[in-house]
Amino acid sequence: MKKKQSAIAVAVLSGALALLAGCASKPDNYYTLASPVAADAAPATPGGSALPLYIELAPVAVPERFARPQMVVRQPNGSVQVQVLEQHRWASSFENELRDALSAGIAGRLGALDVTKGGRQNSQPVWRIAVQLRQFDAVDGGRVDANFSWTLRRSDEARTMACQLSLGEAVGSGMDALARGAQRVTANAAAAMARSVDAARANPQATACPA
Template identity: 50%
Template sequence: MKPSRTACALSLAATLATLVLAGCAASPAVRYYSLSAATPATAAAAASKPLLVEVPPLSLPERLVRPQMVVRAPTGQLEILDLHRWSSPFDAELHDALASGITQQLGAIDVSGGGRLAGQPVYRVAVQLRQWEAVQNQRVDAGFSWTIRRSDDARNIACQWNQSEPVGAGMDALADGARTLTAQAAQRIAASLTALDADAAAKCPG
């Protein structure tokens, strides 16, 4: 007896469903990374009037404004990796990691979202990421510049810092290198702010 059209249709649908499920099961999973330190930095002791800090959105190359990791292969080719992503778009991820690192280093309060105290000056920290090259299995190069300006007078400072962090093989190592550079940048910026708060004529820490 010939199978009915309904039975054939059901059999075909079941076969297609099996193929789709098999294809999904074989698809590699997306991996997510963060620039924030796994263990928070030790916060400075809170003063009676903690510093107030505002960190506006960062300025950085347009090619990096995406959640996917942007890396350079050892051959020099630039690659956007769909399966390796930051936990948020890179500009937001870097901003949050820097702002958190700076305030933790200083025991400061981030007032970027409001909540300023009347009569207390705010330090506005504007950061520019001038260079960011993540070379697979080799290193991460970063170039930061920043200006810090106090809201109540002409006290300000402008600094820059370049660093290269060697990394091992694999994307986990590359993410670790990026996280290390971000933490170091936050430390440098915090040191600049501390120097400026103590002396209006302060120079960028060496």
């Protein structure tokens, strides 16, 4: 009886070790949407003004299925099915990763100070940007397509500028390629948002993004 119990215990232990070994052979992979800012970023204070430019990005509104750290990919060939990939994750929850990447990209391109998390004196005006992600379709070996809308308002003005943008990037096979495509889409969105700030500064009457 004892030999049988020992054999069962060994079998259970072996199975547990095998399971752990299997898990260890497939570690989670983490990705970021952040990317280096373009080297030719525009200065925030044209004309030699000593006043800094401040931006503030509200939490990004995303569809509920993306409000998670796991990567969400769509099946190819127009399928309505999506996959939530447990072992392929963003460095933080997707909406937080997107917000951080956009705010850094906008600030870097404008040479602005990002006061999203504080640090601005109340007497200084700030450009407030509210972003909504309407679409984000990622297909392994296919494309990453996204649609953004955002509003832009200076804290000491009533005027609001409204903008919308659709972007797409072809991607190769594999999650690394897909993540790089998502990173490029995010960088291009940040560049467009930075341009909208420049347009609003240049034309105080504008309420829509230039075509």
